[in-house]
Amino acid sequence: MTGPAKQTADASPFPYRIRAAAPADGDAIAAVHRVSMEEAMPYLPVLHTAEEDRAWVAHVVLPRQEVWVAETAGRVVGVASMDDDDMLTQLYLLPAYQGRGIGSALLETAKAARPAGFRLYAFQRNTRARGFYERRGCVAVAFGDGSGNDEGEPDVLYEWRPISG
Ligand SMILES: CC(C)(COP(=O)(O)OP(=O)(O)OC[C@H]1O[C@@H](n2cnc3c(N)ncnc32)[C@H](O)[C@@H]1OP(=O)(O)O)[C@@H](O)C(=O)NCCC(=O)NCCS
Numbered sequence: 001m002t003g004p005a006k007q008t009a010d011a012s013p014f015p016y017r018i019r020a021a022a023p024a025d026g027d028a029i030a031a032v033h034r035v036s037m038e039e040a041m042p043y044l045p046v047l048h049t050a051e052e053d054r055a056w057v058a059h060v061v062l063p064r065q066e067v068w069v070a071e072t073a074g075r076v077v078g079v080a081s082m083d084d085d086d087m088l089t090q091l092y093l094l095p096a097y098q099g100r101g102i103g104s105a106l107l108e109t110a111k112a113a114r115p116a117g118f119r120l121y122a123f124q125r126n127t128r129a130r131g132f133y134e135r136r137g138c139v140a141v142a143f144g145d146g147s148g149n150d151e152g153e154p155d156v157l158y159e160w161r162p163i164s165g
Helices: 023-040 050-064 102-113 127-134
Strands: 017-020 066-072 075-082 087-093 118-123 139-144 155-160
Touching (some): 017 102, 023 087, 066 102, 087 102, 127 155
Antiparallel strands (some): 118 155, 139 155
16 A cells, blocks of 8 residues: 555655555564654653563564554554454554654554444543544544553543444
């Protein structure tokens, strides 16, 4: 899959592509996840070491979930993953690559992979991401007080469903 930048050839300054992740992407995915979370949500407790993150991606995320990466100039700059329960478990871009349409393209990839719909959690304080999801058709369906996640941080469950009719 190719991002809009490649389709517009020379008119675009920023080519990227989205592809299925491979085992060799594991460490890069873990790094994107960590750096992106730390930048977007510095108030969260850091619960895992970088090594634990890499093990989680290698032994849980990649073998058990559907994972896509956004790549530019051979570098993984974004990741999205979906589990068997139709939960979007990750959507993270390196900070320098945000605001260029790549997150939207990854979300579209998730929608195409789950045309009947899916859900995702966001932290309530993550207003940038919440606006991003809400402007792309995701609807808040439940609010949690933080007792249901490891970080103890209030969260919101979003649902995306295709428009019927
Ligand atoms: C939220 C995120 C995945 C969106 O991806 P993206 O590539 O920046 O998004 P796009 O460029 O496709 O779209 C930009 C939109 O996101 C919003 N946005 C969210 N975070 C942004 C950021 N850090 N920089 C610029 N725009 C951001 C913009 O307001 C813009 O909104 P609009 O087009 O609806 O007006 C990405 O910004 C990110 O990784 N954020 C940090 C990690 C995070 O919070 N992930 C979600 C966890 S639930």
